[in-house]
Amino acid sequence: MAATIALWQWYVVAYKVPHYILPGPDRVVDALVRDWPLLWPALLVTLQITLGALVVATIGGVGLAVLFAQSKWVEMSFFPYAVILQVTPVIVIAPLIFIYVPSKIIGLLICAWIVAFFPILSNTTLGLNSADHNLRNLFQLYGATRWQTLRYLRLPAALPYFLGGLRIAGGLSLIGAIVAEFVAGTGGVGSGLAFKILEASYRLNIPRMFAAILLISLTGIIIFAVLSLVTHLLLRNWHESAVKRDG
Incomplete structure (x- = not known):
């Protein structure tokens, strides 16, 4: 990363590239600091949409x-609808959403939710269906209710799958929020x-463009890092993907 930034700076200086074509890293950092009062509120709006969509997608999924x-x-009846939402580009249906939904914030939230919803739904469904059938038979043999089987067997078995989908959905919700904002194209305070x-x-x-892109990238990295930490904390004591191995 350091070598890439250094090469970028050298190229801009050596070839005297105009800053309105390709600014150097120093100009990007300067723009980030100078325009921080402008970029920070915008970041909060994007982050609000991203996290809101992720929460709704998690609960619904x-x-x-x-x-x-x-x-x-x-x-079998409803999963095809989720697939249709997934394979339809959000940039295609976003204009319709903004026509039918009077609130811009709710429209942005719906667009981001559409992108983030499917990974959580599909991964969690796969996890719930991946519980060991021998353990299912054992639960049935001991007379466990459907709720007890779900709570003590299927949900724990689905947890790693759900967390994997959650990490994917975290980045996708940010992408969905950004795409929806591009389509909405409305400025102002919000x-x-x-x-x-x-x-x-x-x-x-x-x-300033590069500074805003940098903020978006850092936000995505932080979301992924936080969700990875949550995954590690929840799985480190029992799941093979997180248990420390000797040697």
């Missing part, structure tokens, strides 16, 4: 996956980082 696990007919990028491009303020 896990709840629907549990429902799927209880009834194969329900899964605008996010995507609009700041558009605004900077119209003004040929390329250093």
